[in-house]
Structures are given as C-alpha cells and as structure tokens.
Amino acid sequence: MDILKLLNEQQQQAVMAGLGPVLVMAGPGSGKTRVLTYRIAYLIQMMGVRPHQILAVTFTNKAAREMETRVADILADRFSDVTQSQVQRPSLGTFHATCARILRKEAHHLPFSANFVIFDSDDQISVVKQAIRDIDLDDKLYRPRAVHGVISNAKNELFLPDDFPIQTYRDEVMARIYRRYQELLLASNALDFDDLLLWTAYVMDNHPQVREYWGRRFEHVLVDEFQDTNLAQYELLKHLVHFHRNIYVVGDADQSIYGWRGADYRNVLRFENDFPDAQKILLEHNYRSTQPILDVAMAVIDRNPARTPKRLFAERGSGTKVILQEAYDDRAEAVYVVDTIAGLVARKQVEPGDCAVMYRTNAQSRLLEEAFLRAGLPYKLVGAQRFYGRREVKDIIAYLRLIHNPNDSISLMRIINTPARGIGNKTVITIRTLAQQSGVGMVELLEDLRKGDESVFWNSFPSRMAKVAGAFGHLFYRWRGLLNQLNPLELVDQILLDTEYQTYIDDGSDEGHDRWENILELRRLAAEHELSSLETFLEHIALVSDQDTLIGEMKVPTLMTLHAAKGLEFPTVFIVGLNDGTLPHSRSFDDPEAMQEERRLFYVGITRAMDRLYLVNAQSRSQFGYPEPADPSRYIEDIPSGLIEGRFSSASQLTVKNRQNQAARWKPDRVIEEPKTTQHFHPGMRVLHPAWEEGMVLNSRLEDDEEIVDIFFEGVGLKRVAASMAKLEIIT
DNA sequence: ATAAAGTGACTTTTT
C-alpha cells in the first residue's frame, strides 16, 4: 500500500494495527488526523470493510468535516476506477450528531417522540429558570447558570434525577430542580445536549436489541480526541463496540482541556482497564513546530504532576526564539500584537493569514478587535459573537421550531409577542392556565381560538384578548398546514411575510439594518437546505455551532480562544493575556485539577505555533471596567530564560512599528512610509514634567504623528501625555 | 401594553 510511504514508522504501525481495541497516544503535531484518516482508508481498502460500517466520532463539527474531506481525497485517489460501491461514505460526525441520529430511530423506546427538538444553551437556561420558578425557589440563591452546570455534570455522569447523589440540603434542592427541568424538557418534546448522550447510553443499556443493532451496524468505531470524552460518551462507546470490540481511539492526555464540561482524561485509564489487550501506539514525532517552540512547550507541560511522560521529537530543527513581551496594559498589549503583525507583514516575513492571536476568554477579543479596527486592518474572529445567538435569528428559529414541534413552549414564549401583537403577560398567563386546565397544548388552544366564538375557549377570555390570540393561532394553523408543501426557505419567507418581521426589526437604524442582514443570512442558510426537511434543517442549526461557520477563507489574522485553537496550526502565534488570573484563570486557582487543565490549555496554545511564537502579558488589565495591576503568569517562570527573548532585552520593541505601518493594508507590496514624528521616550526613562515633576516612563508609542507617553509620577500617579504638548525633559 | 430608563450581576472554556 503505497500511501504508507507518506507515514513514519510509528504512524504506519498505528494505521496498520490489527483489529480489536487500539489506543493511539498522539502528541501535538504528530499527524493524528492523518493517522485516523489513513486508518479509515486502510480498513476500506485493505481490510475490505464497507465504508458504511465505519463510524468515526469527533469532538467538533470542524474536525468531522476535515476528516470527511481528507478521507474522501484518499479514497478518490485509491478508487478513481471504481464507482458505485465505494461511493458509500463512512459515518463521520460529532458524538452529539451521531446520538441525535440514533435517537430519532429509537425514540419509540423512550419518553419523547422522534421529532424532538434540541435546545441550545439559551433555551436550556430558560428551562432551568422555569424549573426554579415552578418550585418556588429564589433564582438569586439558585442561579440558573450554576444550576444548569450541576444538572449537566450529573447527566454527563449518567445520573438520572432519581440517582442524583444527595449530600447536602442544596443537593436535595438541585435534585428537585433537575427533576422538574427534565419534566419540562419532555413536556416540550425537547432534549438538551447532554440528553443526546444520556438517552443514547440509556436506550442501549436497557434494550439489548438496540445495542446489538447499532453494534452490528458499526463494525468499526474510531474516536478522535479521546481525552475529551466524558463518562456518558465512554459508556456509549462501550455499548457500541460490545460485540466486535473494534474500537480505535486517538488522543493526548496533555491536550485535555474540557474537564469543566465533564470530559475525563481518565477515560484513557478506563480504556486500558476495560480493554487490557489493547494495542498501544505512541506518536512522538512532531512535524509542526521548530525546536525552540517545542522546548518551551515541554518546559511548560513537564510541570504538570502525575503526567505520563511523553517525549516529543522535533523533526523541524531550529528556528527563531520564542518572544516574551510585557505591555503596559491590556490595551497596549493589543496594540503590540497588531503592530508586530503589521511589522512582520511589512517585512514580508509572514503572511497576514499565517497569524493567529489566542486568548483565554472571549472578552479579551474586544481590545484586540479595536486595535485591528483602529489600524484599519482586517481580521477574522472565530466563535464569540454568535450568529445563532442573535435575537432576530433566534426569533425566526423559534417560529420554525414551534411549527415543527407545537409542544416547544420555550419557543412559544419567545415569539408569542414578537413582533409585538398585543399579547402581554396577562394574556399569556390566562392562556397557559386554561390550556393546563383543559389538558390541551397552548398552540392547540391558540389554533382553536381562530374559529372565533365557535371555539369553546372563546368566552374564557375578554374579547380583545381572544381576538389577538385567535389571530396568532390562525397564523400557526396556516403555517402548519403549509409545512409539507414548503421547503425551509419558503417557510421562513412565509413567516417573515406574515409577521411583517422586516418592518419590526429593520427600523431604519444601523442596528436594525444589521439585524435584517442577519435574517438574510439565515435565509441564505435555509436556501442551502432547499431539499431538506424542516427537521433536518433545525438539527443542523442546533448542532452546528458558530465555530463552524467559516467566514470565508480570508487571508487575514485569526482571533480565537485557546480552546477554539485546538487542532489547528499557524506559522505565527500570539498568546496574549499571560497574567495570573487570566491564564491561568482565577476561577481555577482553588482547584488543583483545574490548574493542571489551565496549564494544558497553555500547552495547547504553544503547540499550535509552527515558526514564531509570541507570549504577551500586561502590567495592568481591566477586569470589570477598571484597570488593576496584574502579575505575570506563573507559567512565565517555568520557561528557562535561555529559551526566550524580548522581555529583558528590549522593552522598547513595543513601539518599533508605528501607526503608519498599521494603516498599510495587508498588501505586501505596499510601501511603508517613514514616520514624521520620531520617538524620543522609552520605558524606564526618567523625565521631568513642569507640573508633576519627576516621573518614570512606562510606555510610549507613536500615534497619528504624535508620541503618546505614559508616565508614572510620584505622588501624582499615572498620566498619559502627548510629548509635543507636555514640556518633558529627559533626566536619564 | 409598551417603551424607556435603571438596576445589578457577571465573564472560562462549547456540543
């Protein structure tokens, strides 16, 4: 098999491992995805496995998609002569998507029906709130987000409400909320993300024939990012491979960064216990990063205790040193990043699209965006401001969901008066109580009201109320009648038309216009699903996050969280916010496990870099609006100083490149103009000010032909001055 | 019933 020539010895061993359980431990940049894809190709080509008998689960849609194309490429090469039988594709998807698919087939064993909807995080929080309200608890004491976390963890550990472990009074309350939450979901015929896993594990546990069916259906199960599986996922896998034991998992405990979400890297140990005969293969050759970058990575990760020692051999050799830079504050940090990228691009050392900026929390993206914007430089942001999270998009989706599943009371509450149609709180309560008393669904009741005084409910309302409610019910009655004749796009258009949504949202303001643009984007998405059922369209929306919606293949720098960076690589990487409290995040301080995870997160970030790595911290950061002094990250101490440069040698590099450079677009051929103003002040200088007397320069930068200097004056504090205005005298 | 204005609470990471 000539494709194997492209693989090193360990990779070949992994690809050609025999059947039965296999555990591949793959360090960063060691060709993990390559091994997985070739393994699939190998199974099909050499072992005669039929593609549809292969199930490969990934953690993200992005990973699934990448694997899909790569497998398709290999197979297209291999089978260019063959057509029909090989056109079958292996099943490739996230755990959640795979489970949704299984559950739609097996719903008859379960307390919901096959047209269930999947609630997103916002919906889930709404349900928690409702549950808390239902049992008369104070949502200040039981904060919905926190409660949801508890419920989610319970589900990940396969605890149903009845099994919920109770140690304290609070636990007992949690169990009650959990029970109510679950009732509400089922009443809405809805599942949350965790339910997808939980119910799938549950149905396989309780129905051996279901387990057997899917076990035979998927003769080979491959798992990517195995260290990120939680207990529910692990149990599910065990069920799936119960018969054939053909389970092939790939992972790296050092890259486990989803513990907060129930992921348990100890699943690797469980795996070794449950499959003692598993073949173990280590991939330790790194093809991504230069030696200095790998050295830093190893220095950082080695500090984690109880780590299975794993070496990484650099295949790429030497390179530039890792640069450590301290900025005055988080704003200056962002400017430094933009300046540095602009400088590297101007000197043609990197392409804009080769650069990535990574940070711990999404909130950190704001200053970076501002800096890019101010410099007039394009960038792209992955994740964060979520398309599907936007009000207007959620509104229309709520209409669709409610048409698909009239029991979805969360969606109903969302849109019953959006756009405003005169159905206020009072009307809603009347409808709800009446529906409950007569044992009909709210949508059913509304639809009945469309018949006017022929409806048995008509006289239970004041006439004005009955009229508006009936008019709304009429809309739904029509839409549901149209359901089978219209595709998703036509249905969206019908809703937009009937609700006069554009008039409502596009009020002439810029913001209104943006919102309407988002609706048009949703239409575009719906257009892609021209041939799909509404159900498929909705499932796509629920399970494909914003992380996956690529904003085109623009060749510009990418901004993202460290989490979002996993699995990616970039020639030039900036990791910002290297301050204690940010990275590691303060919320992890009191939890040793979480602290180790913070370190792994940093390690993941470092190992994304191929050629250049910049680590940036700030002397002060704004947390809640006001700046506070910030300590450098403890991780900086862990890096032998011989491996880094920048911080102690030349702090003035901070302002090497000026705004003119920034103003240059990402065009390599653009000429760089010389700054008209030159810089006179540098950090560390002592200066004399006519009013504030002696002070020390903390930072200086050129901005619009003006030198802006930040100076700390004894007894006065920090001042920011323009050098041409303030008559500063340099003392040292 | 609705819109505007005020309040408080919070920010880790995501399927």
Place this chain on the structure above:
DNA sequence: GTCACTTTAT
C-alpha cells in the same frame, strides 16, 4: 463595559 432583567413612565 455589557447584557439581562426590573421598574417606571407613557
């Protein structure tokens, strides 16, 4: 500095 939720005024 932002968002969600509550109160207040129309």
